[in-house]
Amino acid sequence: MAALTAALPGGRWSTEPSVLAAHATDRSGLPAQGAPAVVVFAEEVDDVRLVLRLAHAHRTPVVVRGAGTGLAGAATATGGEIVLSTARLNRILELSAPDQLAVVQPGVITAELDSAAAEHGLRYAPDPASVAISTIGGNIATNAGGLRCAKYGVTRDSVLGLDVVLADGSLLRTGRRTVKGVAGYDLTGLFVGSEGTLGVVVAATLRLRPVPRSTATLSAHFATVADAAAASSALTAAGLQPAVAELLDGANLEAIDAAQGTALRERGAAWLLVQTDGTGAEAEAALAEDVLTPFARSVRRASDVAEAERLLEVRRLALPSLERRGRVLIEDIAVPRSLLAEAVDEIAAIGRRHDVRVATMAHAGDGNLHPIFGYDGPEVPDAVTRAADEVFRLALRLGGTLTGEHGVGLLKRQWLGDELGEESLALHRRLRTLFDPGGVLNPGKLWSD
Amino acid sequence: MAALTAALPGGRWSTEPSVLAAHATDRSGLPAQGAPAVVVFAEEVDDVRLVLRLAHAHRTPVVVRGAGTGLAGAATATGGEIVLSTARLNRILELSAPDQLAVVQPGVITAELDSAAAEHGLRYAPDPASVAISTIGGNIATNAGGLRCAKYGVTRDSVLGLDVVLADGSLLRTGRRTVKGVAGYDLTGLFVGSEGTLGVVVAATLRLRPVPRSTATLSAHFATVADAAAASSALTAAGLQPAVAELLDGANLEAIDAAQGTALRERGAAWLLVQTDGTGAEAEAALAEDVLTPFARSVRRASDVAEAERLLEVRRLALPSLERRGRVLIEDIAVPRSLLAEAVDEIAAIGRRHDVRVATMAHAGDGNLHPIFGYDGPEVPDAVTRAADEVFRLALRLGGTLTGEHGVGLLKRQWLGDELGEESLALHRRLRTLFDPGGVLNPGKLWSD
Ligand SMILES: Cc1cc2nc3c(=O)[nH]c(=O)nc-3n(C[C@H](O)[C@H](O)[C@H](O)COP(=O)(O)OP(=O)(O)OC[C@H]3O[C@@H](n4cnc5c(N)ncnc54)[C@H](O)[C@@H]3O)c2cc1C
Ligand SMILES: Cc1cc2nc3c(=O)[nH]c(=O)nc-3n(C[C@H](O)[C@H](O)[C@H](O)COP(=O)(O)OP(=O)(O)OC[C@H]3O[C@@H](n4cnc5c(N)ncnc54)[C@H](O)[C@@H]3O)c2cc1C
Numbered sequence: 001m002a003a004l005t006a007a008l009p010g011g012r013w014s015t016e017p018s019v020l021a022a023h024a025t026d027r028s029g030l031p032a033q034g035a036p037a038v039v040v041f042a043e044e045v046d047d048v049r050l051v052l053r054l055a056h057a058h059r060t061p062v063v064v065r066g067a068g069t070g071l072a073g074a075a076t077a078t079g080g081e082i083v084l085s086t087a088r089l090n091r092i093l094e095l096s097a098p099d100q101l102a103v104v105q106p107g108v109i110t111a112e113l114d115s116a117a118a119e120h121g122l123r124y125a126p127d128p129a130s131v132a133i134s135t136i137g138g139n140i141a142t143n144a145g146g147l148r149c150a151k152y153g154v155t156r157d158s159v160l161g162l163d164v165v166l167a168d169g170s171l172l173r174t175g176r177r178t179v180k181g182v183a184g185y186d187l188t189g190l191f192v193g194s195e196g197t198l199g200v201v202v203a204a205t206l207r208l209r210p211v212p213r214s215t216a217t218l219s220a221h222f223a224t225v226a227d228a229a230a231a232s233s234a235l236t237a238a239g240l241q242p243a244v245a246e247l248l249d250g251a252n253l254e255a256i257d258a259a260q261g262t263a264l265r266e267r268g269a270a271w272l273l274v275q276t277d278g279t280g281a282e283a284e285a286a287l288a289e290d291v292l293t294p295f296a297r298s299v300r301r302a303s304d305v306a307e308a309e310r311l312l313e314v315r316r317l318a319l320p321s322l323e324r325r326g327r328v329l330i331e332d333i334a335v336p337r338s339l340l341a342e343a344v345d346e347i348a349a350i351g352r353r354h355d356v357r358v359a360t361m362a363h364a365g366d367g368n369l370h371p372i373f374g375y376d377g378p379e380v381p382d383a384v385t386r387a388a389d390e391v392f393r394l395a396l397r398l399g400g401t402l403t404g405e406h407g408v409g410l411l412k413r414q415w416l417g418d419e420l421g422e423e424s425l426a427l428h429r430r431l432r433t434l435f436d437p438g439g440v441l442n443p444g445k446l447w448s449d
Numbered sequence: 450m451a452a453l454t455a456a457l458p459g460g461r462w463s464t465e466p467s468v469l470a471a472h473a474t475d476r477s478g479l480p481a482q483g484a485p486a487v488v489v490f491a492e493e494v495d496d497v498r499l500v501l502r503l504a505h506a507h508r509t510p511v512v513v514r515g516a517g518t519g520l521a522g523a524a525t526a527t528g529g530e531i532v533l534s535t536a537r538l539n540r541i542l543e544l545s546a547p548d549q550l551a552v553v554q555p556g557v558i559t560a561e562l563d564s565a566a567a568e569h570g571l572r573y574a575p576d577p578a579s580v581a582i583s584t585i586g587g588n589i590a591t592n593a594g595g596l597r598c599a600k601y602g603v604t605r606d607s608v609l610g611l612d613v614v615l616a617d618g619s620l621l622r623t624g625r626r627t628v629k630g631v632a633g634y635d636l637t638g639l640f641v642g643s644e645g646t647l648g649v650v651v652a653a654t655l656r657l658r659p660v661p662r663s664t665a666t667l668s669a670h671f672a673t674v675a676d677a678a679a680a681s682s683a684l685t686a687a688g689l690q691p692a693v694a695e696l697l698d699g700a701n702l703e704a705i706d707a708a709q710g711t712a713l714r715e716r717g718a719a720w721l722l723v724q725t726d727g728t729g730a731e732a733e734a735a736l737a738e739d740v741l742t743p744f745a746r747s748v749r750r751a752s753d754v755a756e757a758e759r760l761l762e763v764r765r766l767a768l769p770s771l772e773r774r775g776r777v778l779i780e781d782i783a784v785p786r787s788l789l790a791e792a793v794d795e796i797a798a799i800g801r802r803h804d805v806r807v808a809t810m811a812h813a814g815d816g817n818l819h820p821i822f823g824y825d826g827p828e829v830p831d832a833v834t835r836a837a838d839e840v841f842r843l844a845l846r847l848g849g850t851l852t853g854e855h856g857v858g859l860l861k862r863q864w865l866g867d868e869l870g871e872e873s874l875a876l877h878r879r880l881r882t883l884f885d886p887g888g889v890l891n892p893g894k895l896w897s898d
Contacts, residue, residue, distance in 0.1 A: 034551070097686070098682060098785075099786055100685065100786035102784075121688055139510050142631065143631045145629055148751070149629070154629060156604070156638075170872060171872070172873060173872075176783075176848075176849070177784075177849070178783040178784060178785055178815070179783070179816060179817075180594055180598070180815050180816075180853040180854055180857050181850035182850075182851075182852050183850050183857060183868050183869065184857070184865060184868075184869050184873065185643055185877055185880060186605070186638045186642055186875055189639065190634055190635055192635065193631045193634070198634075210689075212688075235546070236549065237546070237547065239660065240659075241659065278729050279728075279733040279736070280727050280728030281729070283728040287728070334625075334627040334630055335627060336547075336548040336626050337547065337548055338548050346872065363629075364645040367629075368625055368629050400625070400627050400630075401625050401631075401632050404627065404633055408631075408632060416632060419632050419633075420632065421622065423620070423621055423622075424621060424636070424828070427621065428634055434880065434883050446633070
C-alpha cells in the first residue's frame with residue numbers, strides 16, 4: 001500500500017471511505033462484503049503495470065473494474081484488496097473506416113464507440129442493454145451479449161486483438177488487425193470472458209461493421225409463451241435470421257403495464273419483438289410476418305423508425321418496471337433453441353413451487369433466457385436461492401448453460417463445476433495458475449479457492 | 450510399438466512401407482523427411498486414448514492426421530513417430546435441424562457434412578477449397594477458411610464445442626450445444642487452430658446455418674490489380690458485405706487461359722468474382738454493380754445459377770492451372786483490407802526481383818492473399834525461399850499475418866516468433882507444456898524445440 005501510493009501520482013488513487021464503498025460491489029445485487037483497501041484509477045498503461053508488479057511481489061489481490069455494471073459479482077472487492085479501475089483509460093486510439101476497425105482503451109463506454117463509428121457509417125455490433133454505462137473492458141472480460149447478437153454475434157466475435165498486462169506486470173499483445181489469422185494459439189479468445197482472472201485488458205482492436213441499410217420491425221402478441229416460442233422456432237425453421245428476436249412473458253407485460261400505463265398483457269400472455277435488417281430487411285420481415293401469423297393473436301409491422309424505436313424502448317423498460325416492484329435477482333441461462341418453450345414453462349413452475357415472483361425475458365433467437373426473480377427486503381430470501389438453484393439444474397438438464405452472457409463471478413461459482421465437470425475445472429485451475437502463479441487476479445471469482 | 454500393436458485390434462494399424470510413405474507428408478510440397486514408425490487408424494475414441502496413453506508413457510511423438518490435405522506441413526511425420534489417423538472416425542453422430550447443429554466425429558469429410566445438412570435446408574458454412582477431400586478434424590485444427598468466410602466466418606465461428614483426448618489419454622469436453630455461453634474459459638477456441646499440438650479432437654458440435662434463399666453473382670474485369678483492389682475497397686466502403694469476393698491477378702488468368710483455353714487475360718489484368726446472398730441478394734448485387742462499374746473494364750451479372758457455378762469453377766481452376774506449369778509453393782498472408790492493392794503489387798515486385806514466377810489470388814473480402822510461387826524440379830529453389838521470406842516480411846510490415854488460414858506447421862515455424870514476439874512465444878510454449886508436459890503431440894510443429 002505504501003509502495004503503491006508513493007509510486008502513483010496523486011489523484012490516481014483513493015482510500016476515501018465513500019470511494020471504497022462505491023467500488024465494493026457491482027449490479028448483481030450481491031451485498032458488499034466489506035470494502036477494498038484502495039481504489040487505483042489508472043490513467044496510463046504504466047499505472048496498470050505498476051499496480052500488478054507491486055501486487056504480484058506482495059501477493060495482494062487485485063480486482064480489475066470497468067463501470068461496475070456486471071450482474072455476476074465478478075467485480076466485487078473486499079478487505080485488503082486493490083480495486084484497479086480502467087475507467088479513465090477511455091480514449092479511442094484509432095478508428096479506421098477502410099479497415100472497419102477501432103483500437104480503443106478499455107474504459108471507453110460501449111455506446112461512445114458505437115457513436116464514433118456511426119460518423120463513418122459503421123457500428124460496434126455488440127449492444128448489451130447496458131451500452132450507455134458499461135465499458136469495453138468489462139464487455140470483453142464478460143464476453144457480453146446484447147439484442148443484436150442473434151445475428152451479429154457476441155463481444156468475442158468483434159474482438160480481433162488485445163493488449164493485456166499480465167499478472168507480473170508484463171505486457172502481452174495478442175491477435176491482429178486483419179480479419180483472418182491463424183498464427184499461433186487463440187489467446188485473444190482466452191482472455192475474452194475471463195472475468196479479470198487472466199490479465200488486464202489495456203487496449204483492444206475491435207471489428208466494426210456497416211450500419212444496415214434498413215430495418216423492419218414486427219410486434220406479435222400470443223396467447224401463451226408456448227405459442228410465442230413455437231413461432232420463434234418456426235422463424236428459425238424457415239431459415240430466417242432476424243437481427244433481434246426478444247420474448248417477454250406475461251409477468252413482464254404485467255409489470256410494464258403497471259409501471260408505464262400500457263395495456264400489453266390483455267393482448268396475450270407473451271410478446272415477441274422481431275427486427276430484420278440489411279438490404280433484404282423488408283422482404284425478410286414480410287416472410288417473418290407470414291411465419292408468425294398462424295401462431296399469434298396479432299402481428300403488427302411498425303410503420304416507421306419512430307414506432308420501431310418505441311417498441312424497442314418497451315422491451316428495455318421490462319427490467320426497470322420489474323425493479324419498481326422490489327428487488328430483483330437476474331439469472332441468465334441458455335438452452336438449445338428448440339427447448340425455449342419448455343424452459344420458460346419450467347421456470348414459471350419453479351416460481352410457483354417456491355412461491356416466488358419470476359418473470360422471464362428471452363433473447364429468443366439464441367435461446368438465452370433471463371428469469372428475473374423478485375423479492376422484498378435487503379437479503380435474497382432462501383426461497384429465491386432455492387428457486388435459482390433449480391433454474392441452474394434445469395439449464396443443465398436441458399443441455400444448456402448457467403450463463404449465456406453475464407458470467408460466473410461470485411454469483412454462479414458454486415455451480416460452475418456442475419457444468420464443466422471435474423476434468424475441465426481442474427484444467428481451468430491449471431490455466432489460471434499458469435497466467436497468475438501468485439493468485440493475485442480476482443481471487444475467489446469463478447470458483448472458490 | 451510392441452505394446453501398441455498388441456493392444457490394438459488388427460486392421461487398425463499398419464507398418465507397410467507404402468502406407469508409412471503415404472502418411473509422411475501433406476500437400477504443402479514439403480518433401481518427406483523419412484517415414485513414421487506406424488500408422489494407427491483409430492475406429493473408436495478408445496483407440497485414440499490408448500495410443501496417447503502409451504505414447505505419453507513412452508514419450509513417443511504422435512502426429513494426428515485427418516486427410517493430409519494441409520498446406521503448412523503440420524501433419525508431416527518422420528522416423529520413430531506414430532501417425533494417428535482420425536479419418537475412420539467418420540460418423541455424423543447427430544444432426545438437429547431445430548437447433549441448427551451437428552455433432553460429428555473428426556474424420557467426416559467437410560462436404561459430406563454439408564450435404565447431410567442440405568437435406569434440412571441447412572449448410573455447414575466453412576468451405577475451404579478442399580471441402581471434398583479435407584476432414585472436419587483437420588479443418589478445426591487449422592481453423593480453415595474458405596470462400597464464404599468473408600460473410601460467414603472461419604471454422605472457429607462454427608464450432609460450439611469439442612470432445613478432446615488430451616496428451617495423457619484423458620477425455621475433455623469443452624463448449625456447449627447452445628448458441629451462447631460464457632461459463633469458464635474459451636477452451637474450444639484454444640483447440641481450434643492448434644494444429645494437433647494440444648489434443649486430439651474426437652468429436653465436435655458444429656453450428657449449421659440456413660442455406661440462403663437466393664444468390665447473385667457478378668464477374669468484373671479490370672485493367673490493373675490496383676483497380677480491382679480499389680473496387681473491392683469501395684464495396685466495403687459502401688457497406689456491402691458479399692458472401693464471396695475473390696480476386697485473381699493477371700498471372701492467374703494467363704495460367705487458366707493456357708490450361709483451359711479461356712480468354713480471360715485479354716479482358717484485363719485482374720478479375721473479381723463477387724457473390725451476394727440472402728433475401729437481399731438481388732438488391733445487394735445491383736448496388737455492388739453500381740459500385741464496381743466506375744473501376745472496371747466490364748461488369749457482368751450471371752444470368753442464372755449455372756453461369757454462377759461456372760464462374761466459381763473458373764476461380765477454383767486457378768490453382769490446378771498453375772500446377773500444370775510446374776510445382777507450386779502456396780503462401781497465405783493476410784493484410785488489413787485497405788492494403789490489398791499494395792500487397793499484390795509488392796508481391797509481384799518481389800517475384801520480379803528474385804526472378805521467380807508468382808501469381809496471387811486473394812479472398813479480397815478479408816484481405817487474405819495466396820501468392821503462389823512456381824518452380825521446376827523436386828526441391829524448392831533458394832530464390833523461391835528468399836522471395837517467400839520477403840513476402841512474410843511484407844505481411845508483417847503491413848500489419849498483417851504470416852498465415853490467414855493454412856496454419857504454421859513446419860513451413861512457417863521459423864517466422865512465427867517474428868509475428869508473435871518473444872513474450873507471446875514464451876507464453877505459447879508454457880501453454881503447450883501445460884497441455885502436453887511430455888511433448889508428445891506433434892513436436893517440432895509451430896516452432897522447433
Ligand atoms: C441495466 C443493465 C443491463 C445489462 N444488460 C446486459 C446485456 O444485455 N448483456 C450482457 O451481456 N450484460 C448485460 N449487463 C451486464 C453488464 O453490463 C456487462 O457484464 C458488462 O459487460 C460489464 O461491463 P463493466 O464495464 O460494467 O464491467 P465491470 O462490472 O466493472 O466488470 C465485469 C468483469 O470484467 C472485469 N473487467 C473489467 N474491466 C476489465 C479490464 N480492463 N481488463 C480485464 N478485466 C476487466 C472485471 O474484473 C469483472 O470480472 C447489464 C447490466 C445492467 C446493469
Ligand atoms: C486443393 C486444396 C485447397 C485448399 N483450400 C483451402 C482453403 O480454401 N482454405 C483453407 O483454410 N485451407 C485450404 N487447404 C488446406 C487444407 O485443406 C486445410 O488445412 C484442411 O483443414 C486440412 O484438413 P485435413 O483433414 O486434410 O488435415 P491434415 O492435413 O491431415 O492435418 C492438418 C492439421 O490438423 C491436425 N489434425 C488433423 N486431424 C486432427 C484431429 N482429429 N485432432 C487434432 N488435430 C488434428 C494435424 O495434426 C495437422 O496439424 C487446401 C488444400 C488443398 C490441397
